[in-house]
Amino acid sequence: MSGGRAGAAVDEAAADEVRIDGVSVEAVSMLDARGFDAWVRPHWRSMALLATRLAGPSADDVLAEALLAAWHKRSQFDADRGAPRSWLLAIVADRAYKAHRSTLSRPRTTELSAIAGSDRDVRQDRSDMASKVDLNRAVAMLTDRQQLAITLFYAIGLPIAEVAAVMGCADGTVKSTLRDARAKLRSLLIVEETS
Template identity: 50%
Template sequence: MTDQAKAAGPPADGAGFVEWVRPHLPAMSRLAARLAVGADRDDIVQESLTRAWMKRSQYDGTRGSASSWLLAITADQARKAARRLRPVAELEDHDGADHRPDVDARLDVDQALTTLAARQRLAVDCYYFADLSIADTAAVMGCSEGTVKSTLSDARARLRSLLEVSE
């Protein structure tokens, strides 16, 4: 597919659409997993692809890349899936789990991320975990690149204080 065809939008035929979205599937999957912990990320990606197929005529390459359009849809579907999740009862600690500093550190970071404002979490997830550029993160969030940079800076400052990390 030529760059001109990619800018024009998703193909109307199923096979062409599959090829158009294929390069974006890993990022969609990573973002779904980050935004809807506990939900089935494959289901979220499938819902996102269905939504993209149904709304393919609304894609406007002048407003952002295919990646940012697909990831915005994925973020929306992940938020919906997260809202549908019911709290799961915690399991009792039967064996007194072994102390593992690497796991404890990871849990601290994950816990700290949950304390961020929703907009900050979305920016962190898009930029750091889905490997989006600032421009693509801005497109997913529906804001300017400057707002993304400011949001990420605020999120990093908050995480530094929560995790007691010095620069």
């Protein structure tokens, strides 16, 4: 009988020694980790697409930081204020901006077709490739906010309300940001066409 008690004492001592953010490992059950994984998994593709568009080659680092931040902030999620996808995408966008603020204004080489669905079998001729390059160059010339709105709405396919939740603004602001981005893209692509 004393063996069982001694084992419990060792377990308690071990739990007291191993702490994550001041919380003992014992307090964080495997169910929480599995639950978090199941909660994030349906949104992983959207998170990866957004990170790829915003951070390019650093997307893996941004995703890792975003997941860690989401894990630490998971108690702050409020379902009454928004959907999990919007909350997770806002964290990805925030981490991408924080990690790459100095490089966000530079053109990115990530293709929009890769964001929209790299798993599609697309056969394109040279003129399609030139158009894709022109579009990517034009999107890179948009403001960071316009790029985020374009990526969330067109590449990931979020409805306006979710784009607004991710961007932390009103639906009307998203609509005007998208309108301004489309106008700028139109003018950039027309100028490039005539050159």
